[in-house]
Amino acid sequence: MNKIKLHGFNNLTKSLSFCIYDICYVKTAEERDGYIAYIDELYNANRLTEILTETCTIIGANILNVARQDYDPQGASVTILMCEEPIDSKLIDTSEHPGPLPGSVVAHLDKSHICVHTYPESDPRSGLCTFRADIEVSTCGVISPLNALNYLIHQLESDIVTIDYRVRGFTRDVKGKKHFIDHDINSIQNFMPQDMKALYDMTDVNVYQENIFHTKMLLKAFDLKHYMFHTRPQDLTAAERDAITQLLWKEMREIYYGHNIPSV
Template identity: 55%
Template sequence: MENKLKLYGFNNLTKSLSFNLYDVCYAKTSREQKNYIEYVDSQYNSDRITGIMSELTAQIGAKVISISKQDYDPQGASVTFLISDDSIAAQTRRRGEDIVAHLDKSHVTVHTYPEYHPETCIATFRVDIDVATCGEITPLSTLDYLIASFSSDIITMDYRVRGFTRNVAGKKIFIDHRITSIQDYIDKRTLSKYDAMDINVYQANTFHTKMLIKDIDLQNYLFQIDPNDLPKKQRAKISSSLRREMLEIFSGKNIY
C-alpha cells in the first residue's frame, strides 16, 4: 500500500472496515452488575471514544471535518466522525477538456452497548466500530491500534472494497492493494493470544475474520472479587460459564 497507483479521473473505491468487539465479565450480584456497567460506561464514554478515534484518523492521514458525539441514559455512547483524505481535499478541477472529480468524504462511527443478564451472571460490553474510507485512504493500518484500545475477548471484523477506479491506461481497478486475509494486518503477538478463523469471498473483495481469546485468567473477569477467595469448584464453574458465553458469541449461535 505504500506504492501508490497512478490513477486518472474518477476514483470511487470505497473501503469499509467494521468491528464488533466484546468484553465479558462475571458479575453475580445486582451490585456487581451495576458497578461493572458503570465502570465500562465511564471508561468508554463519548469523550474517551472521541480521543481514541481522533488518534485513528490521524494514523490513516485523514482530515476531520466534523464530530458528533452522544452519551445515553442509562448507558452507552455514540461518536461519529466525518472525515476526508487530507492528501486530496475534495475538489473539482479542469484538465484540458476533462472534468476530474474526487469524492473523498468518509466516516468513522462508534457505538457502545454495556449490558448484563441476571440469570447467567454475565455482563457484556460490546463496541461496534465502522470505518468507511474513499480513494487512497485504507483503514487496515489501524487494526493493532483499535484492538489495543479496547480489551476484547471476542472480535469479529468485516472488510470490503467496493466500486472501482481506472489507471492512466483506462483499465478498471476493483481493488488497489494486496490482501488475502485481515489477519495479515494484525501483529503476530496479538494474534498469538487468540484463536482466529477467516471466511473470505475473494471474488467479491469481501473478508471476514473472527477471533476468540485463548486463555481465561479469572483475575481479569471477576469484577471487584479476588479469585483466590473463592473455592476451587466455584472458580471452575465461573470459568465454564465465561467460556460458554464467549464460544456462543464467537460462533454466532446457541450451542449449549
C-alpha cells in the first residue's frame, strides 16, 4: 500500500488483544494447589512487568508509568503507559509485521498503553486447571501493535490463543479525506510467520467493513506429559491415560469454540 500524506498526527488507534490459555491436569488436591502456586509465581507482577517492558523495547516505546499488582489468592495485573521516542523519523518502521523474537524495532508511539491480567483457576471435580492471561497492546500513530505479535505468543505457554485486532477512529490526509485504516489486512494470520502457523489450527471471524479481525488458535501437537503436574503418564494405566487425554481435549475444544460440549 502506498503511504498516505497525512495532515498532522495519525489519529488511528490500533488495538491488539490476546487471550492466552495454558491447560493442566492434576491428580490430587495437593497437586492442584501446587500448580496454582507455581503458575501464579511464574507469572507474577514482576515477571509480567519484564515481559511488557521487553514488548515496549521491541516496538520502540518509552515507558512513562508502570502500575503493577499481585492479588490474593492468585492473579496479577500490570499496566504500562507508553509514549513516542524522540528519534529520527527516517528510522521509523511503519510496516505491519509480527515483529522479532527476540530483537528490537524502532517505532513511533503516542497516547499508548499495554496491559496484562492473569487468571489462574481450577475445577476441583475434574482435576483440570486453567491459566488465562489477557493482554492488550493499544497504540496511536504510525506504528502497529502487530509488531509485538510474535514475541507475546511465544513468551507465554500457549495451548489456546484468541486474538482480536481492531483499528478505530480515522485520520485525515492533506486533502481533507478521512482514512479509517492505513494498511492492508484481511486476517491477523497475514502477520504470523509460517513456523507459528504450522503449530496451530486456526479459525478467523472477521468483520471487514468495521476493521475488526479475530483469530482463534489451538495447538496441534498433544503430548500428555506436558499437561501433567508432577504425576507421570507412565505411572498411570492405559485407561487412566485415555480418560485424562479425553478430558483435556474436551476442555481445550470448549475453550477454543467458546461453548460447552456435552459429554458422551
